[in-house]
Structure formats: structure tokens, C-alpha cells
Amino acid sequence: MKQKMKLTKTQIDYCMECGICTGSCPISRELPTFSPRQMIRRSTMKQDGGLLQSPELWACLSCARCSERCPVDIDFPEFIRLHREKARKTGNFPRESHHGVLQLAASLQTHNIKQQRTGWAESAGVFKNKGDYFYFVGCLPFFDITFRYLGLSPLNIARSVLRLLNKMGIEPVISNDERCCGHDALWCGNETTFNKLAEWNLKTIKATGAKRVLFSCPEGYFTFKEHYPKYVGELPFEVLHMTEFLARELPNAGVSFQPLSKDVVTYQDPCRLGRCSGIYEPPRRLLQLFPETQLIEMERNRENGLCCGTSAWMECSSCSKAMQVERLQEAIQTGAQTLVTACPKCQIHLMCALGTMDQDLKVTDIYTYLNERLEKE
Amino acid sequence: MVEETREFLVLLGIDPKRLHLKWISASEGAEFAEEMRGFVQLIKTLGKTLPPEKKNDATESA
Numbered sequence: 001m002k003q004k005m006k007l008t009k010t011q012i013d014y015c016m017e018c019g020i021c022t023g024s025c026p027i028s029r030e031l032p033t034f035s036p037r038q039m040i041r042r043s044t045m046k047q048d049g050g051l052l053q054s055p056e057l058w059a060c061l062s063c064a065r066c067s068e069r070c071p072v073d074i075d076f077p078e079f080i081r082l083h084r085e086k087a088r089k090t091g092n093f094p095r096e097s098h099h100g101v102l103q104l105a106a107s108l109q110t111h112n113i114k115q116q117r118t119g120w121a122e123s124a125g126v127f128k129n130k131g132d133y134f135y136f137v138g139c140l141p142f143f144d145i146t147f148r149y150l151g152l153s154p155l156n157i158a159r160s161v162l163r164l165l166n167k168m169g170i171e172p173v174i175s176n177d178e179r180c181c182g183h184d185a186l187w188c189g190n191e192t193t194f195n196k197l198a199e200w201n202l203k204t205i206k207a208t209g210a211k212r213v214l215f216s217c218p219e220g221y222f223t224f225k226e227h228y229p230k231y232v233g234e235l236p237f238e239v240l241h242m243t244e245f246l247a248r249e250l251p252n253a254g255v256s257f258q259p260l261s262k263d264v265v266t267y268q269d270p271c272r273l274g275r276c277s278g279i280y281e282p283p284r285r286l287l288q289l290f291p292e293t294q295l296i297e298m299e300r301n302r303e304n305g306l307c308c309g310t311s312a313w314m315e316c317s318s319c320s321k322a323m324q325v326e327r328l329q330e331a332i333q334t335g336a337q338t339l340v341t342a343c344p345k346c347q348i349h350l351m352c353a354l355g356t357m358d359q360d361l362k363v364t365d366i367y368t369y370l371n372e373r374l375e376k377e
Numbered sequence: 378m379v380e381e382t383r384e385f386l387v388l389l390g391i392d393p394k395r396l397h398l399k400w401i402s403a404s405e406g407a408e409f410a411e412e413m414r415g416f417v418q419l420i421k422t423l424g425k426t427l428p429p430e431k432k433n434d435a436t437e438s439a
Contacts, residue, residue, distance in 0.1 A: 108427070
């Protein structure tokens, strides 16, 4: 399905005289030649003002900090995404990070392959092949291999989620046939790959009879909620982010936690969960379940939160590193010992930058944080 | 790196035997030739890596 974006004359007129986007953009701060407003202007010129051939098209993080503040509601991330689709056709491609291995894994998943991706779950808890709840694990098994060098095990997120769900009496479906959600393909302008992945996932989830699909990853959640209906039609199941589900269900689920030592934490809003989906409070409510945990906000939080510096495994640059270091320093300034995120990518990116700093800060994910505080049997 | 790639292949359901690493010196031509012949033979036996793509794999009934 082809999506179009048509800016009205009023939008363009106001846009040309404004520039709040460029003033808000974390990339523009580090890279003064990068300007969302100028990119909109170029798109109104003959042959897109060369926008389709420009490398800037790939520098945007689609973090939505600009569109959040745009007075005439221009969806700049969507504008970028649509231009990326066209740019690919003219031979303008992004620089892929990590040797393109994650893009390759996604494109292989468009084929009729028999994956073996649930191995981690067998030792972590109880799951089923059919049932009401489907836990969409996403790319975690692949991240677990790719980011071992950072001393991280992103599958701990999935293990923690499964233990929490089991404690609540839920045995979710976890499937070997699950595919990458297609978020990164979509944001790299690769609609063909995205479409195929979306169709596989729809078929896989339908076959399990699930009524609710739970996501620990904000990108998977946002992609299913926002883009799947546009590309593959109305979904025959409910799409929920794990933090909204847990914040609602966990307090009444009879699950008990044990107090750990006092902890001061701060919370990183992932772009796809916060600005893109409007989920700001549920993860904070989860952290407030623990009386010994004190949550202190960073200066820029919620709709003003700073992106973790890279998106869709491409264009990692000195700009990304500068943003990550800036964000980590902001976290340290709160006095927090722990930075909690709700996105595996935020965690990976911030951990990568933390390795270059001599700082005593722990970066963890919210599910591991909860799981560590579950009462031991 | 090669071990990690092998783990990727296993996750994706691709036979890890398709990935082979061996260090052979430039002076060991015969060994290189033999190794390559064996590997090519193995790949021929295993056949195509991916099943032929049908027009719409995902929407067809399993």
C-alpha cells in the first residue's frame, strides 16, 4: 500500500517562517548543517531540491522531538520515511551499522525458513503454542549474540518478562515462527521487506488464536499499533505494551516483591514508547511499586526526552556518541545510581557510550529491574 | 565473529555447516584445493540455502 504525504499551503507557509523543529532537533545541535526546516523547504523545490540524493536524509533519528513541538502538525519523521523510500530507488542508501548483520537477519526472515529462536525460553519459564496471550519477543535473540561484546545479555529482558507473566498466572505463546516486526526496514525505506515481515507475523499470530499481543519492545509495539493496520489491515487482536499491561495488572495479580537496598533511579523515555505512542506514566508507575526506589527525573523527560542517538542500526556517528554521552551525564547529574530504560536499543546504545566514560552508572531495563525484586520461592 | 555468525545461522534455521573457517597458508596450495573441493561438495549436497520464494509465502496456508 502506498502512503502519501501532502503538506497544505498553510503548513508550508507557517513552516518556512518558523524553525522550532531545527531548534529542537538533537542532530542539529551536534551537526549545524542539519536542518529539518530546510529539508521541508527543499522538498517543495524542483526535483526535491536534491533531497533524495542527500546523506542528511539518513541522519534523522525519527525521534519525533520536532513533530512533538511543530505548531502546524507536520509529521517530520513520516516525511523522512516517505522520502527514504524514494531515495532507495535512486540508489541512495544508509550506512548500516554492525556490518549490516541485523538488516540481513531481517531480510532472511522474509523467507519461508524454520527458525529456532525460542531456546532461551525453555530454561526461563513456561510458554505455550496456542493461547490468549502472545509474547512478541522481537529481535532479542539476535541482539543477544550481536551485543555480547558489550557485556550485555538482551535476552534477560525476555527472561524477566516470561518470569513476571508466569508469576501472574499467564503462560504466553512464544513462537519460533515470529519474524522481525519490520520497524527498521520500514524506517530505512524498505517497504518490500516490511510488508513481507508484517504478513508473516500476522499469519503466525493468527494461527495461535491469541487475543492479546504483548510487546516488551517499544518499536515492535509502535509498528504493530501504527503501521500494521495501514499495510496489512485491521488486526484481529489487541496490541499492548508490556509496561501498560504490567502497570495495570501487576498490582492486583497477587505477585509479591521483596525489598532490596535503597536505590535512586532515573528513567529514559524511548522515542517509540513516549513521543510516538504517548506511554509515559506506566513505566514510571512500575518503578514506584518499590518504596525503596526513588525515581528522579532527568532535566529532559517525557515529551522532551533525548533520543539514545541512533535508530534502525544505521548511521552511527560521532553525533550519536555525543548525544549518548550527553544523556548519560544528564542521568548522572540527577544523582541516580541506575538508569532504567524500557527499550533494548536505548540500553545497547547507552551501554556502548558508557564504556568510553569513567562513570559509575548502571544501565538496566525495566523488566530486569522488576524481576530482580520478585520474591524468591 | 565466526562463532557469532554460526549462532545467527542456527537461530535462522540455516544449517551451520554452511559456514566454514580454516586458516591455510599461501604455501599450502594442495591443502587449500582439497579443502575447497570438500566444501563445494558439501554445499552441493545440502542444496539451496533458502527455499524457492513463492509469490506470497506468508499468506499461503501453512
